[in-house]
Amino acid sequence: MTNLSGKMKAVVCYGPEDYRVEEVPVPKIGKEEVLIKVEACGVCGSDVKAYYGSDMYWAGEDPWLKAPVIPGHEFYGVVVELGEGAAEKFELKVGDRVTADQINPCGKCRFCQTGKYWMCEVHNIYGFQKDVAEGAMAEYMKFSSTSKIHKITDGVTPEEASLIEPMGCAIHTVQRANIEFEDVVVMAGAGTLGLCMIQLIALKTPKKLIVLDVNEKRLEMAKKFGADICINPKEEDAVKKVKELTDGYGCDVYIEATGSPIGVTQGLEMVRKLGRFIEFSVFGKETTTDWSVIGDRKELDIRGSHLSPYTYPIAIDLFERKLVTAEGIVTHSYKLEDFVEAFQKAQMPDAIKVLLKP
Incomplete structure (x- = not known):
């Protein structure tokens, strides 16, 4: 087990157009939790809408987006630390390339209990709810014990790995x-x-x-x-x-x-x-x-059509067999510090998928 401590660089969302690059604590993992070093995080249209204050994220006294939170739900990375029981539960080892479904299901509601986890009643999506679902616009990210984690096979390129969620x-x-x-x-x-x-x-x-x-x-x-x-x-x-x-x-x-x-x-x-x-x-x-x-x-x-239930293994397999490609879709990459420029570029006609790479 790698003992990681100290600080990491992350984008933190405080409110519409109030996102900041800060030094924050590296997430501490518990039983059956997994820590990854983020390799790439895609900028989704929903990230841009949230940044500019869309009502679907910010409206009402109890908005769905719970700030302050680290954004980012399109991601992949490398396992750097495994909590007690995580290696056995998820069949992982340090060094594995992995991703996870963008939802962090509660595991307890009627939808989770009947296999329909993507419609989880609690519905915590990575990058939108503080504490319980911090996202991947950071150097490190934690997966919970209820995460749907998937190993990425060797034949999948870095660009393809960054496109597994879409x-x-x-x-x-x-x-x-x-x-x-x-x-x-x-x-x-x-x-x-x-x-x-x-x-x-x-x-x-x-x-x-x-x-x-x-x-x-x-x-x-x-x-x-x-x-x-x-x-x-x-x-x-x-x-x-x-x-x-x-x-x-x-x-x-x-x-x-x-x-x-x-x-x-x-x-x-x-x-x-x-x-x-x-x-x-x-x-x-x-x-x-x-x-x-x-x-x-x-x-x-x-x-x-909502999210991507049971489809990550299919996406990984299709990329592995070269039946689908990321070529030409991933168009731009930016450092975390340049996230504002990345969000702006994501709206430009010459851009398709824009990535942040910590």
Whole structure:
């Protein structure tokens, strides 16, 4: 066991636009807990929304985000210390490369007790709740005894390892879509998650995969990853084009990963009657639509997709077998001290996945 003590460098969130790089104590681990040295932490769209004060994180007298807290829920690292019983429980040793599900489940609620840990009623997500779920924008990070920890195999590159969390989320979303060979699938949004989903949808070999995005660089990547047709809604009428490609019926499956309200209303218009609409995005503001489209007009299957239950091993295996890639998706890396620049870059058209590397 490595006896680590003293201080470490970390980004600490105190409130909207009040994030600071500080020297904080290295986490102390207890029974069945694991300490890792963080190798990389991705900047998620939700991190950026939290930084700029989105109501979904900060609203009310008891906001969901519990500050002060170290942010960061897309991570991987190397085991440096194992608490009593952790080596046996998680089958780990010092030096192993690992990651963990972004949720730190309570293990006690009805969802955890029935295997549905990703919907844990307590719902502590690493990087959003102080003390119980400190994140990975730091030199070291602690996994709890209830964490879902996964070893990363040798064939997975560092870039791929940093993309396991988004790929896991993408896998769950595509699983929720139940894509069939004869389906025309529309993937709305070709950011990090969309580009991961495109690779996975292509492995499902649907009849046609159509990708929508307003960023031409991302559409080029979508084509490379398996899209049959790419549409820029700023340049042409996406609904009209999809209808034309489907004899006027609309697509069979629509996956929403734009994070923009127009992604919802556009999708409800272009999906066919009895189609499947999969909602993944986290929205920064309220989205409204005519709900009669869902029931009275089209009888749609509306399915949400949350987190990445049981998908990390699948993501690791797909990377290991080179069936999916991080190439071109991870675009920028920054030091912890430059986190503000990293958050700003994450919103720029030339960036896709931005990493912090302690």
